[in-house]
Amino acid sequence: xxxxxxxxxxxxxxxxxxxxxxxxxxxxxxxxxxxxxxxxxxxxxxxxxxxxxxxxxxxxxxxxxxxxxxxxxxxxxxxxxxxxxxxxxxxxxxxxxxxxxxxxxxxxxxxxxxxxxxxxxxxxxxxxxxxxxxxxxxxxxxxxxxxxxxxxxxxxxxxxxxxxxxxxxxxxxxxxxxxxxxxxxxxxxxxxxxxxxxxxxxxxxxxxxxxxxxxxxxxxxxxxxxxxxxxxxxxxxxxxxxxxxxxxxxxxxxxxxxxxxxxxxxxxxxxxxxxxxxxxxxxxxxxxxxxxxxxxxxxxxxxxxxxxxxxxxxxxxxxxxxxxxxxxxxxxxxxxxxxxxxxxxxxxxxxxxxxxxxxxxxxxxxxxxxxxxxxxxxxxxxxxxxxxxxxxxxxxxxxxxxxxxxxxxxxxxxxxxxxxxxxxxxxxxxxxxxxxxxxxxxxxxxxxxxxxxxxxxxxxxxxxxxxxxxxxxxxxxxxxx
Amino acid sequence: xxxxxxxxxxxxxxxxxxxxxxxxxxxxxxxxxxxxxxxxxxxxxxxxxxxxxxxxxxxxxxxxxxxxxxxxxxxxxxxxxxxxxxxxxxxxxxxxxxxxxxxxxxxxxxxxxxxxxxxxxxxxxxxxxxxxxxxxxxxxxxxxxxxxxxxxxxxxxxxxxxxxxxxxxxxxxxxxxxxxxxxxxxxxxxxxxxxxxxxxxxxxxxxxxxxxxxxxxxxxxxxxxxxxxxxxxxxxxxxxxxxxxxxxxxxxxxxxxxxxxxxxxxxxxxxxxxxxxxxxxxxxxxxxxxxxxxxxxxxxxxxxxxxxxxxxxxxxxxxxxxxxxxxxxxxxxxxxxxxxxxxxxxxxxxxxxxxxxxxxxxxxxxxxxxxxxxxxxxxxxxxxxxxxxxxxxxxxxxxxxxxxxxxxxxxxxxxxxxxxxxxxxxxxxxxxxxxxxxxxxxxxxxxxxxxxxxxxxxxxxxxxxxxxxxxxxxxxxxxxx
Numbered sequence: 001x002x003x004x005x006x007x008x009x010x011x012x013x014x015x016x017x018x019x020x021x022x023x024x025x026x027x028x029x030x031x032x033x034x035x036x037x038x039x040x041x042x043x044x045x046x047x048x049x050x051x052x053x054x055x056x057x058x059x060x061x062x063x064x065x066x067x068x069x070x071x072x073x074x075x076x077x078x079x080x081x082x083x084x085x086x087x088x089x090x091x092x093x094x095x096x097x098x099x100x101x102x103x104x105x106x107x108x109x110x111x112x113x114x115x116x117x118x119x120x121x122x123x124x125x126x127x128x129x130x131x132x133x134x135x136x137x138x139x140x141x142x143x144x145x146x147x148x149x150x151x152x153x154x155x156x157x158x159x160x161x162x163x164x165x166x167x168x169x170x171x172x173x174x175x176x177x178x179x180x181x182x183x184x185x186x187x188x189x190x191x192x193x194x195x196x197x198x199x200x201x202x203x204x205x206x207x208x209x210x211x212x213x214x215x216x217x218x219x220x221x222x223x224x225x226x227x228x229x230x231x232x233x234x235x236x237x238x239x240x241x242x243x244x245x246x247x248x249x250x251x252x253x254x255x256x257x258x259x260x261x262x263x264x265x266x267x268x269x270x271x272x273x274x275x276x277x278x279x280x281x282x283x284x285x286x287x288x289x290x291x292x293x294x295x296x297x298x299x300x301x302x303x304x305x306x307x308x309x310x311x312x313x314x315x316x317x318x319x320x321x322x323x324x325x326x327x328x329x330x331x332x333x334x335x336x337x338x339x340x341x342x343x344x345x346x347x348x349x350x351x352x353x354x355x356x357x358x359x360x361x362x363x364x365x366x367x368x369x370x371x372x373x374x375x376x377x378x379x380x381x382x383x384x385x386x387x388x389x390x391x392x393x394x395x396x397x398x399x400x401x402x403x404x405x406x407x408x409x410x411x412x413x414x415x416x417x418x419x420x421x422x423x424x425x426x427x428x429x430x431x432x433x434x435x436x437x438x439x440x441x442x443x444x445x446x447x448x449x450x451x452x453x454x455x456x457x458x459x460x461x462x463x464x465x466x467x468x469x470x471x472x473x474x475x476x477x478x479x480x481x
Numbered sequence: 482x483x484x485x486x487x488x489x490x491x492x493x494x495x496x497x498x499x500x501x502x503x504x505x506x507x508x509x510x511x512x513x514x515x516x517x518x519x520x521x522x523x524x525x526x527x528x529x530x531x532x533x534x535x536x537x538x539x540x541x542x543x544x545x546x547x548x549x550x551x552x553x554x555x556x557x558x559x560x561x562x563x564x565x566x567x568x569x570x571x572x573x574x575x576x577x578x579x580x581x582x583x584x585x586x587x588x589x590x591x592x593x594x595x596x597x598x599x600x601x602x603x604x605x606x607x608x609x610x611x612x613x614x615x616x617x618x619x620x621x622x623x624x625x626x627x628x629x630x631x632x633x634x635x636x637x638x639x640x641x642x643x644x645x646x647x648x649x650x651x652x653x654x655x656x657x658x659x660x661x662x663x664x665x666x667x668x669x670x671x672x673x674x675x676x677x678x679x680x681x682x683x684x685x686x687x688x689x690x691x692x693x694x695x696x697x698x699x700x701x702x703x704x705x706x707x708x709x710x711x712x713x714x715x716x717x718x719x720x721x722x723x724x725x726x727x728x729x730x731x732x733x734x735x736x737x738x739x740x741x742x743x744x745x746x747x748x749x750x751x752x753x754x755x756x757x758x759x760x761x762x763x764x765x766x767x768x769x770x771x772x773x774x775x776x777x778x779x780x781x782x783x784x785x786x787x788x789x790x791x792x793x794x795x796x797x798x799x800x801x802x803x804x805x806x807x808x809x810x811x812x813x814x815x816x817x818x819x820x821x822x823x824x825x826x827x828x829x830x831x832x833x834x835x836x837x838x839x840x841x842x843x844x845x846x847x848x849x850x851x852x853x854x855x856x857x858x859x860x861x862x863x864x865x866x867x868x869x870x871x872x873x874x875x876x877x878x879x880x881x882x883x884x885x886x887x888x889x890x891x892x893x894x895x896x897x898x899x900x901x902x903x904x905x906x907x908x909x910x911x912x913x914x915x916x917x918x919x920x921x922x923x924x925x926x927x928x929x930x931x932x933x934x935x936x937x938x939x940x941x942x943x944x945x946x947x948x949x950x951x952x953x954x955x956x957x958x959x960x961x962x
Contacts, residue, residue, distance in 0.1 A: 460941075461940075463941050469531070475535055475961060479958045480958075
């Protein structure tokens with residue numbers, strides 16, 4: 001274990017140097033993330049398919065339980081149960097657009113994780129750094145469990161629990177727990193817990209801050225201690241179900257799955273689940289008594305429990321949907337927590353469902369945790385913290401109304417400035433693109449996406465040295481076509 | 482599958498060119514060895530440990546079901562359920578002795594398999610080629626199931642079913658089924674089926690030919706058809722037991738195993754088995770109601786069924802021991818088939834055991850398949866085909882008597898010339914070395930061998946492309962410390 005401990009120390013040093021002006025101390029956080037004996041307990045694995053350029057390089061790293069797909073390079077890093085998906089990286093010859101400038105991608109992009117510690121972190125999409133479009137670099141970065149690094153190159157970043165960096169180039173920043181940023185660039189800032197911030201240059205700026213007591217109730221964390229709260233309780237309860245799928249080489253495929261639908265062999269499917277065509281269920285997704293309509297997707301780390309999704313739904317990474325009915329085209333953003341209740345009596349009736357109408361958009365990091373039945377009408381934007389009908393009024397707006405706004409609006413803790421139309425259009429375009437990428441519209445062998453391309457992945461299992469000074473480290477590997 | 486089929490064709494061409502003067506045609510043999518869909522069915526895997534130099538390189542090859550350990554390089558080859566063990570390769574700085582000349586090994590040796598097709602073949606030990614001691618090369622070679630390439634570099638070789646090349650440098654030769662050679666070098670020869678040949682320069686020459694009808698009964702083969710006979714029937718019956726151990730990631734370790742003993746998680750242990758200390762059970766060994774005394778070993782592809790081994794026994798690769806009692810220090814050579822019977826009535830008694838006395842040597846490729854009880858006295862050499870007491874007389878000799886022979890002796894179909902003493906001493910030295918290498922004498926953390934070093938192997942699983950033109954081929958890989 002000597003080499004692994006030395007490596008962890010090296011990473012802590014580098015993160016500390018990067019975050020010195022924010023007075024960040026990585027050690028009590030990194031040292032408590034994982035018990036060293038866990039580094040031996042879970043194998044790492046990578047996917048091989050002829051649909052994507054294949055290149056993996058691993059050196060001087062510990063990779064326990066992590067999954068790699070697409071082109072990835074990991075040096076001097078500790079990854080634990082992370083999910084590094086490079087299947088949306090740019091390829092040589094692709095076009096890249098930035099502020100009216102259009103240029104060509106010189107060589108296949110790759111994800112490069114260096115001098116970093118990622119714990120149960122998702123790394124996904126492709127670099128949104130116009131200066132380095134061929135390199136999705138994560139360096140001197142420590143990321144806590146259930147954080148998402150989505151299309152966001154990170155240099156010198158601490159990601160708190162359940163935080164998300166989305167399409168943002170981040171340099172020397174702290175994203176505290178459950179914070180969400182999508183702001184183009186971010187430098188030398190501490191984004192406080194539960195801040196939701198979507199900014200696109202001078203076009204628009206959406207901002208919301210969760211009340212501190214709500215954040216603490218759902219996810220609280222003190223360096224040197226374990227994270228606590230409703231999010232952790234919920235995940236801990238379901239975690240055991242994953243053990244079996246990692247213990248066996250071949251899993252019996254789920255029956256009655258339409259030909260355009262893909263259900264990862266590393267997902268958990270329990271109870272009575274139903275899948276229409278062109279559905280994508282990603283690895284580490286958890287489904288229990290779930291009904292997924294045509295073109296719906298369930299992305300990594302999401303949970304869909306006793307819920308019905310009518311079709312063309314996006315359930316983004318880490319979203320949790322419980323006792324909920326979603327109309328067609330409803331989008332549920334990263335790490336959202338939507339929980340109706342069927343197990344409590346409300347006004348004499350055993351029901352407290354959450355119903356979300358067609359084409360509504362649930363902002364990333366939204367918590368809807370009901371104490372009474374709530375129905376969100378179609379074509380609404382919702383955000384923040386909602387437990388009842390009264391909350392809903394202060395945390396939702398019809399998309400049409402929002403699109404009419406040209407200067408600004410405040411509603412509860414939400415502040416919006418800029419063009420509502422650009423905001424709504426940007427969101428809608430993104431949802432359209434996600435559905436396309438996932439293969440929701442696949443027909444007659446055309447419009448293939450992840451659901452269709454992901455049906456023939458071979459999984460390769462790698463393990464660390466189990467004894468000696470290199471215990472816990474993985475051998476150096478180069479894997480290519 | 483296009484690339485794999487092209488690759489097979491390339492290999493067949495190269496083997497044919499090498500064996501042109503022996504009028505060998507590889508295609509009907511290679512094409513019938515494996516059904517292409519099987520290339521996808523079984524994962525390949527390699528071992529990682531800090532006890533051995535680590536280097537693997539795989540390119541343009543299909544490796545289904547194969548295992549790799551130590552330094553191995555595979556290019557343009559098809560390996561199917563083969564076992565390539567480089568844990569006895571020479572290391573930089575080792576001394577190599579040949580005909581009184583002593584020199585130093587320049588760099589770590591590696592196994593290099595090129596343009597070859599190996600099917601259920603074992604490759605083991607280290608190169609015995611004094612010209613290239615740092616390279617264990619297998620090139621333009623086609624090897625049939627259950628053949629052993631033991632310390633024998635092969636260029637242009639066809640290995641028949643259950644044949645063994647032992648410590649021999651082979652160039653453009655056919656080793657027909659169940660043939661065994663240990664002759665230093667061999668060039669442009671066709672070794673007929675069932676020929677057992679041990680030759681050491683001018684020192685000694687041991688030779689025995691099985692009767693054709695015996696070989697046909699135990700292993701018959703026509704190019705273009707499946708191999709048949711008692712060997713195949715026996716293995717086919719047991720084969721299914723291996724499925725489970727390859728299907729799961731973690732196997733519950735066998736209980737009550739002494740600290741110096743290693744039982745591979747890729748072995749099958751059935752019924753009531755007992756293990757004393759310093760026992761080695763290698764991968765793909767099959768044990769059923771077996772009692773293994775201190776320092777005994779069960780090597781790859783061996784079967785020990787309802788038998789007792791008193792201790793310090795060597796059960797070489799592919800040996801089968803059924804209803805047999807072995808005294809201490811008994812050596813059973815490659816692919817031997819020893820079968821007593823407990824299920825037939827002999828003179829009113831339900832017993833027909835095979836008993837082999839202490840320190841006896843069963844030559845490689847010996848068949849003892851009893852129709853009446855037979856006891857082989859201690860310190861005897863046995864060979865050939867034995868079914869009853871009468872056969873034994875013509876197929877055994879006391880080691881002491883053999884050591885006294887200085888010119889020659891014939892006994893039945895066996896011919897021996899040269900020094901009996903050198904022959905016996907060479908054999909005894911080799912048995913001593915095997916026991917040492919396997920860790921039979923391990924005590925107080927000293928005299929470690931495979932049994933002790935093999936306790937902490939991490940297994941890494943690799944799989945081929947499952948679709949597209951490269952279907953069945955493995956990605957290119959470089960793996961090092």
